[in-house]
Amino acid sequence: MHLHHKLKEAEERKNSLLEEERTRSTPAQEREQLLQRVKDDNAEMATMERQMGEIQDLIHKKQQELEQTEQVHLEWLHLTVMELICGGYNYIDHPQYMLPGTVC
Numbered sequence: 001m002h003l004h005h006k007l008k009e010a011e012e013r014k015n016s017l018l019e020e021e022r023t024r025s026t027p028a029q030e031r032e033q034l035l036q037r038v039k040d041d042n043a044e045m046a047t048m049e050r051q052m053g054e055i056q057d058l059i060h061k062k063q064q065e066l067e068q069t070e071q072v073h074l075e076w077l078h079l080t081v082m083e084l085i086c087g088g089y090n091y092i093d094h095p096q097y098m099l100p101g102t103v104c
Contacts, residue, residue, distance in 0.1 A: 025033065
């Protein structure tokens with residue numbers, strides 16, 4: 001019985017090795033597969049780098065928009081404070097904000 005079991009194991013191992021041999025690629029095929037994998041990886045990296053550049057450009061644009069918005073809000077706040085302080089705005093120091101007929 002023990003020999004029968006060893007024979008069965010040997011046959012299974014033989015079949016496994018034959019299957020491995022049958023599915024094994026030639027060196028040229030393996031080289032081609034590796035080359036294709038490298039090309040695919042490079043294409044994927046180029047796509048990711050392009051997307052990162054687009055995102056960085058968008059971030060820069062949004063930062064500029066935010067800075068402009070903050071500047072407008074600061075000017076508005078300054079005008080509001082000046083109106084509260086002097087019942088109007090001190091246009092002597094900032095004539096660019098002067099409305100016709102306004103005196104502070």
